Amino acid sequence: MNNEILLNLIKKIKPHNAKKYLSAKGWKEVKDSPRKDTYLFAHPAYKYKQIIIPQEDDYELYASDMFIAVQRLQEIEKREITSIITQLTNPDIDILRYRIQSQKAEAGSLSLNVVNKFINSVIDSLRAAVCDNLYPQTTHHSEMSNKSISQILEHAQFGQTEHGSFVVKVFAPLDIGDEYKTIRKGIVHLFKSTKTLVDAIEANSIPSFINQIQKKTLFSDNLVSALIDMQIWDDAAVELSTEWSPILPEKNIPSKIMIPAEYFRDIEKINQVITLSPKILTNEDHTVNKHKHKHILTDQVSEAQLLTLELR
Secondary structure: OOOHHHHHHHOOHHHHHHHHHHOOOOOEEOOOOOOOOOOEEEOOOOOEEEEEEEOOOOOEEEEEEEEHHHHHHHHHHOOHHHHHHHHHHHEEEHHHHHHHHEEOOOOOOOOOHHHHHHHHHHHHHHHHHHHHHHOOOOEEEEOOHHHHHHHHOOOOEOOOOOOOOOEEEEEEOOOOOOHHHHHHHHHHHHHHHHHHHHHHHHHHOOHEEEEEEEOOOOHHHHHHHHHHOOOOOOOOOHHHHHEOOOOOOOOOOOOOEEEEEHHHHHHHHHHHHHHOOOOOEEEEHHHHHHHHHHHHHHHHHHHHHHHHHHHH
């Protein structure tokens, strides 16, 4: 990525967000800044390194001055510069990435149908993960698009596509109260579940893993189906990665999981077991079923009256 593109991205960084990011990463503001129009930060782990950021962003060389700070952070953190810029711009969000890896993707374009399928599978994975979190021990959610789930996921945002890649990027902001906690728990569940599937396949322990999920529900078939749908071509691998907000980082959760193309066949076998197992429905599913049953009885008044008499 050339410097002109980087400078355009850096212009979007607000000084107060940069301060928030640095504080979350353990940097301490030093009162005696060499210039009155800058903030000076030092870190106890980096004795001879300092970060200087502008106090205002309304002057011509702002992006160039902030670029120096970003380069210093890249040198220290050893991360991609675009990831650092994204978190400096949005320090109070979780960033979730779904990446397609395929020879067909390397051609430089994707059909609209393929993109539509991939984005829908991303949305379904988040819906299923949130449902799994709200209704644990459930094998199937028939009402993933109900109003309450949709309202929770309204806060998740589609991030700007990244230069030279096929990535669906999702932002989940921190400042939305209980909805944020639900989305964060859903993302954690998504990563734990995906890692569990990949580990079982890599350990060549699918039979014992199937035996395990027949005894105890680990995740719903909705979640696994969404992962399967992400393989838009037979040779496509899928990478899930996340950058937790530096303000509230998550520990002991894998930050990157690769699902190789050849693993999807085994994932389909595992999902068949979950799909064919006795359904454990969510509370809302039971409620919906009761309403449907009540509606049928209401339409057949005489049968309903007889049923009532028998029950008494």
